[in-house]
Amino acid sequence: MNPPQCDDTDYTHFLIASQRVFTCTEAARCQPDTQGTAAHDACTRLLARQSCDTEALWQQAQQWIDKQKGILVLDDTILDKPYAQQMELVCDHWSGKHRRVVQGICLLTLLWTQGEALVPCDYWVYTKRETKNEFFRAMLGVAPARGFTPKYVQMDSWYCGVENLKAIRTLGWHFLTRLKSNRLVNPDGKGNVPLGTVEIGAQGRIVHLKAFGFVKVFRTVSSNGDVEYWATDD
Numbered sequence: 001m002n003p004p005q006c007d008d009t010d011y012t013h014f015l016i017a018s019q020r021v022f023t024c025t026e027a028a029r030c031q032p033d034t035q036g037t038a039a040h041d042a043c044t045r046l047l048a049r050q051s052c053d054t055e056a057l058w059q060q061a062q063q064w065i066d067k068q069k070g071i072l073v074l075d076d077t078i079l080d081k082p083y084a085q086q087m088e089l090v091c092d093h094w095s096g097k098h099r100r101v102v103q104g105i106c107l108l109t110l111l112w113t114q115g116e117a118l119v120p121c122d123y124w125v126y127t128k129r130e131t132k133n134e135f136f137r138a139m140l141g142v143a144p145a146r147g148f149t150p151k152y153v154q155m156d157s158w159y160c161g162v163e164n165l166k167a168i169r170t171l172g173w174h175f176l177t178r179l180k181s182n183r184l185v186n187p188d189g190k191g192n193v194p195l196g197t198v199e200i201g202a203q204g205r206i207v208h209l210k211a212f213g214f215v216k217v218f219r220t221v222s223s224n225g226d227v228e229y230w231a232t233d234d
Contacts, residue, residue, distance in 0.1 A: 005042040054122050058146065061112075061121045070114040071152040071176075072143065074136060074159060076126070079105040089125060108132065110139050112150070121146075133159065137167045144171060152176045152232070162211045165233070174234040179217065181229060184210040195229055 006027075014027045024043035078097070081104045084090040095102045106126035112119045122142060124135045136159050143150075153168050153175045160177040168175045181196030185207040192210050199205075200219040209215045215231040222228070 005039070006046045008046070011043060011046055054124075057123065058121055061119050062146070064117065064119050065112045065121060066114065067147040068149050070112050070150055071154055072121075072148065072150045073111040073113060073118075074108065074139065074153070074155045075111070076106055076108045076132065076158075078102060079107060081105060089127065091128060093126075106132070108135050108139065110143070112148075133161055133164055136164055140167055140171065149173070152234070160231070162209075165209075165212050169233065174232060176230065176232045176234075179209075179229045179231050181227070183229075185217070186210070196227075200229075 011027060014030060015022060018026065018030070024041075024047070027043045028039050078093050078095045080095075080102055081087060081090045082102070084103065087105075089105045090103055091106075092101050092103055093106050094100075095104070108124045108126060109120050110122040112121050122139050124139060126132060126135060130138075136155070140153070150173060153173055155164075155175070155177050157178040157180050160179055160183075165175060165177070179195055181194060183195045184192040185195050185198060186192050187198045187205065187207045189208075195207075195217065198207065198217075200217060204216045204218040206214055206216050209231065213233070215233050218230045220228045220230065
């Protein structure tokens with residue numbers, strides 16, 4: 001059997017060096033003009049041989065992680081594919097970058113950090129077979145088996161639904177998440193009101209989050225005037 005013309009290192013170097021185009025055709029075009037240079041078919045075959053199992057990522061990442069410290073951060077990113085017509089994983093997603101619905105591939109990533117390095121330890125490519133929140137809980141379910149006991153799980157307002165918050169609580173972990181201003185809370189025992197109408201001091205305020213329980217909320221205002229609400233069960 002002939003050895004492969006393109007290996008993992010070759011393709012990784014191409015991805016690091018490339019700034020805009022990441023196709024196999026571009027990878028082949030960038031190769032040195034010498035005998036035995038990999039054609040684009042060699043790059044395609046390389047990718048086809050790669051496992052979609054995230055275990056390979058974990059085997060590389062765990063040496064850089066202190067599983068008893070730090071926080072786990074879950075976020076998603078949209079890989080824009082505006083011209084794709086028949087790519088299997090391409091569908092419509094809301095993009096925070098573009099502030100509108102775009103066509104692309106959604107990648108959910110679970111990161112570990114202690115405040116400096118960000119180490120990816122798990123990922124899922126979104127498919128319409130499940131919701132993003134179901135993927136979120138599936139990723140959390142894998143983390144304890146890998147020995148994680150993080151100080152916090154952090155995520156944005158898209159993933160702060162009650163089911164997700166309860167899943168984190170069931171694991172015995174704390175969360176830090178952003179809440180939308182229309183989330184219903186009970187600040188004084190008199191009934192639920194939108195979070196945006198509640199007076200919150202500089203030290204935060206303990207309120208009852210509807211269908212979950214008591215959380216402490218904080219209100220932050222950025223230099224451009226944007227207001228955000230953060231909540232933790234700690």
